[in-house]
Amino acid sequence: MSDKSIEERVQEIIVNQLNVNEEQVTPQASFLDDLGADSLDLVELVMAFEEEFKDEIKGEIPESDSEKLQTVGDVVSYIKDKAAG
């Protein structure tokens, strides 16, 4: 288990994947509108989240869930829900 919080780990992935600054990755930031992601980026982000949070998510993120993950905050609460459930 990583010592970092889920928020920090999510932020790290987004910074690497989308080549943005940490300050831009706020809970309200939208991947498409604020962070310059395109559809291929979103797929790659979801795959990166699945990899990083495989213990929390326990499997793949289904398409029906991934399309709801529009902001950084959406992702953090999704992973927390999965980890709790």
Place this chain on the structure above:
Amino acid sequence: MKLTFENKTALVTGAGRGIGRAIAESLAAEGVRVICVSKSESSCGAAAEAIRASGGQAEALAVDVADSAAVAAACEQLLKDYECIDIVVNNAGITRDGLLLRMSDADWMDVINTNLSSCFFWTKGLLRPMTRKRWGRIINISSVVGIIGNPGQANYGAAKAGMIGFTKSTAREVASRNITVNVVAPGFIETDMTNELSDTVKTEAAKMVPLKRFGQTSEIASMCTFLASEEAGYITGQTFSVDGGMAM
């Protein structure tokens, strides 16, 4: 024209013989590291050995390209060893000819899996690092049969036409990542595959070719090597017939 290849690694399926082997040799001659894939260990091993003997860099990899799980495992290992496979040439192919009325389900599925599904397996398995690197070349070897059809090859024609559709959709998906995806569609080329044809069929076939001869594997390889080069960076989603003018 001088072609540019800067520190590139390529994977060529069906590289044991015929067109695939010529493509592997042609890329290696340009300084590209080549992973020669074929089903049999001895076949890809010999191809890689020949390339190394002539001063190129090559590795052999025995995988059944029709086996999704085997290809996925091979891709995972490759990406540990090489970080990124920059150039993928989906060339592996088989024929199971027969008139449609007598074609078995097995002959249909084998040809679809080995020729067409394999493109999906390899491309999916190797695409991610290319998107990160913002550079990639995917070249799918189709056939004139996928464009104009051929009696006795409903399975092969379907697979080869399918590769063209696969290429165009994929080309659109990954264009923003500076990855090009193209098709080379050979006509009758002198290989083991066409050597199996009877002399009568070969003579008749040559008559259908405006240039009146079978092509050489090197004539396909030179097109592929160009498409893999830096110089071909503005070409994507296209099908290039190298068939002596059969399809025009």
